Amino acid sequence: MTSYQLPSSGLEAVLENINLGVVVVDAECRVLFWNRFMVIHGGRLPDEAVGRSLFELFPDLPERWLRQRVRGVLTLGNLAFTTWQQRPHLFPFSGTRPITSQLSSMYQNCTFFPLHNGQGEPLAACIAVTDATDTAARQLELERLNALLEVEKEQQAKLIHRLEEAQAQLLQSEKMAAIGQLAAGVAHEINNPVGFVYSNLNSLRGYIDQLTALVDGLQAQVQACGNAQLIEACEALGRTSDYAFLREDTPVLLAESRDGLDRVKRIVKDLRDFSHVDNGEWQLADLHQGLDSTLNVIWSEVKFKAKVIKQYGELPPVQCIGAQINQVFLNLIVNAAQAIVEHGTITLRTGTLDDRVFVEIQDDGPGVAEDLARRIFEPFFTTKPVGKGTGLGLSVSYSIIERHNGVLSVSSPPEGGACFRIVMPCRQPAPS
Ligand SMILES: Nc1ncnc2c1ncn2[C@@H]1O[C@H](COP(=O)(O)OP(=O)(O)OP(=O)(O)O)[C@@H](O)[C@H]1O
Ligand SMILES: [Mg+2]
Structure with missing residues (x-):
């Protein structure tokens, strides 16, 4: 066994009492020196430790790794280190600061360095063990707090996003309410003149x-009386006033005016619905029946444009104003049919989500462009030609679903097609 002469008594006292583990080992990792720190934390007196292998004293030490380290120090004469982050507990010492269960073992930084003889030849390896539990405790606590902060930051970012969404929705409903009032006023003003016209x-x-019958009758009488002068005068009058044309064109003009008025009436009705003027009855309705009957009403408009696929789930009776919900179905299905360019598919999908139900109306048309997705729910927003769309269908539908405490939304993937989704509660909350 290699012997090692310790320095003078002063140095020996320092080495002995320093708050640092000092172990000197030979090339075989047998202990040559063992200070007080090691006695306290390793639980063996120097007599019990010196001469024995480190692996006998601490069977859990990473033997291969440690032997390599000691050999490296002795053959190359280099220093080597391990920190508490790499090897938190090289020696199985109890914690000096047992604040949490995680810190019940001592965190250590270790330095390996050679001890030389007078000729500069490495004789032994010294392992200096620093108790890093304090630093580790602080660092680990900081890391824990940092992780918590990160989580909080993420939650805050989500919250801000939700607030932004809520604000946008609030703005939209405020706008809807303001326009609703305006629409109610306009509808009221238009309704009377339209009624009498x-x-x-x-x-x-x-x-x-009656007038036409009168003139026709008079003409027939004149023809029958055989008075050539009278007949000629009568025909001249007919020619001057272009009676034949008037007779033919007047009914056409009247029919067109009637159609125009019908359209105005429809718009007024939409405006009134939109502004909540006509309150229907709350009832428990079968939404599948609603979808089916609505589809029947507009079948002539849909059948040439699309095949309709029904993917109905199980739906409980839903508390709603049936007529209004049907109006929403109608608006969405007509929109879907109108969006399809030549011929396509409309899918009607239903199902439940806990105590809510959903209805989806999906088409395989070109879809809604991203920049339009917010605007399509605004009243009078339309991309359809004049006379074809008023731009009220979706805004009316939106406010109806909102009144049912539900949400109407649209999704339109980049590859095309639009899916309008209604989610609403099966039962309305009791009025507060
Ligand atoms: N399924 C759909 N696919 C693509 N775009 C759609 C679809 N549904 C609605 N849109 C777009 O939203 C706009 C507004 O729809 P909305 O139903 O409110 O009015 P409209 O259909 O134009 O007129 P109307 O008052 O007759 O319903 C439409 O003009 C169209 O651009
Ligand atoms: Mg529409």
Whole structure:
């Protein structure tokens, strides 16, 4: 066994009492020197440790790794280190600061260095063990707090996003409410004149029918009397006033005016619905029946454009104003049919989500462009040609679903197609 002469008594006392583990080992990792720190934490007196292998004293030491380290120090004469982050507990010492269960073992930084003889030849390896539990405890606590902060930051970012969404929705419902009031006023103002024009137009058609019958009768009488002068005068009058054309064109004009008025009436009705003027009855309705009957009403408009696939789930009766929900179905299905360019598929999908139900109306048309997705729910927003769309269908539908405490949304993947989704509760909350 290699012997090693310790320095003078002063140095020996320092080595002995320093708050640092000092172990000197030979090339075989047999202990040559063992200070007080090692006695306290290793639980063996120097007599019990010196001369024995480190692996006998601490069977859990990483033997291969440690032997390599000691050999490296002795043959190359280099220093080597391990920190508590790489090898938290090289020696199985109890924690000096047992704050948490994680810190019940001592965290250590270790330095390996050679001890030389007078000729500069490495004789032994010294392992200096620093107790790093304090630093480790602080660092680990900082890491833990940092992780918590990261989680909190993420939650805050999500919250801000949700707030932004809520604000956008609030803005939209405020806008809807303001426009609703305006629409109610406009609908009211238009409704009266449209009412009397409509009824006058009906009377006018009757009068014109009578007048035409009168003129036709007079003409027939004149023809029958055989008075050539009278017949000629009568025909001249007919030519001057272009009676034949008037007779033919007046009913056409009247019919067109009636169609126009019908359109105005429809718009007024939409405006009234939109502004909640006509409140229907709350009832428990079968939404599948609603979808089916709505589809029947508009079948003539849909059948040439699309095949309809029904993927109905199980739905409980849903508390709603049936007429209004049907109006939403109608708007969405007509939109889907109108969006399809030549011929496509409309899928009607239903199902439940806990105590809510969903209805999806999906088409395989070109879809809704991303920049339009927010605007399509605005009243009077339309991309359809004049006379084809009023731009009220979706805004009316949106406010109806909102009144049912539900949400109407759209998704439109880049590859095309639009899916309008209604999610609403089966039962309405009790009015507060
Ligand atoms: N399924 C769909 N696919 C693509 N775009 C759609 C679809 N549904 C609605 N849109 C777009 O949203 C716009 C607004 O729809 P909305 O139903 O409110 O009005 P409209 O259909 O134009 O007129 P109308 O008042 O007659 O319903 C449409 O003009 C269209 O651009
Ligand atoms: Mg529409």
